[in-house]
Amino acid sequence: MDRELRMHLTKKFVNLAARILLPLVPTSKASYPQTRMAEDVFARLFKAYRTEVYAGRFDGVPHQTVKSLRDKNFLHLLQLAEKLLVYLGEEDRYYRQWLGLAFLLMHGEVQHTHDGLSFEDFLSLTKKQWLLDYQGAVSHEYFNSHKIDFLNIVLTDFLVNLV
Numbered sequence: 001m002d003r004e005l006r007m008h009l010t011k012k013f014v015n016l017a018a019r020i021l022l023p024l025v026p027t028s029k030a031s032y033p034q035t036r037m038a039e040d041v042f043a044r045l046f047k048a049y050r051t052e053v054y055a056g057r058f059d060g061v062p063h064q065t066v067k068s069l070r071d072k073n074f075l076h077l078l079q080l081a082e083k084l085l086v087y088l089g090e091e092d093r094y095y096r097q098w099l100g101l102a103f104l105l106m107h108g109e110v111q112h113t114h115d116g117l118s119f120e121d122f123l124s125l126t127k128k129q130w131l132l133d134y135q136g137a138v139s140h141e142y143f144n145s146h147k148i149d150f151l152n153i154v155l156t157d158f159l160v161n162l163v
Contacts, residue, residue: 011073018076025083028090034100035089042082048162049075114151119143122150130157 030039049066056062058071066075088095119140126132130153143150152160 014077015073018073018080022076022080022083025080026087027083028087030086030090032089032096034096034103035086037103038082038085038089038099042078044163045078048159049078051162052159110151110155113155114148117147117151117154122154125154126157129154132157 028035030036052058053064053066053069054062056064058069058074066072069075085099089099090096119138122138122143123134126134132153138150
């Protein structure tokens with residue numbers, strides 16, 4: 001199957017599943033450290049999402065609000081992920097343990113990626129992922145003294161600027 005067609009069909013399926021499941025998953029109030037962390041992370045993601053909506057990223061219409069947005073597929077996916085993680089983390093200690101472990105592993109993985117990120121990797125990854133060519137625009141010295149900022153670019157392109 002063609003890669004683009006497979007991606008289109010996968011997104012259609014995920015979008016439909018998210019719309020069906022979103023109202024079915026109960027809303028829970030986060031009370032444990034793991035679920036409060038999940039809520040905090042999603043609050044920051046939703047803030048970035050609202051900024052993207054205002055900028056016209058999703059419908060191509062700037063100065064919108066989430067309420068007026070036509071394409072809410074990504075919003076539904078974010079909302080479903082938060083509801084599922086908080087609900088399962090609140091109701092089931094095993095899920096809560098795994099949620100906590102995921103946060104610990106993510107922290108360690110970001111640190112590991114930061115430590116192992118070379119200037120050449122940065123140039124290659126930004127060009128491959130974001131079609132940005134920093135060759136000649138950034139020196140080795142500047143990269144080394146601002147490595148965490150360049151890791152943010154590798155991981156999120158410009159989205160990190162929205163939170």
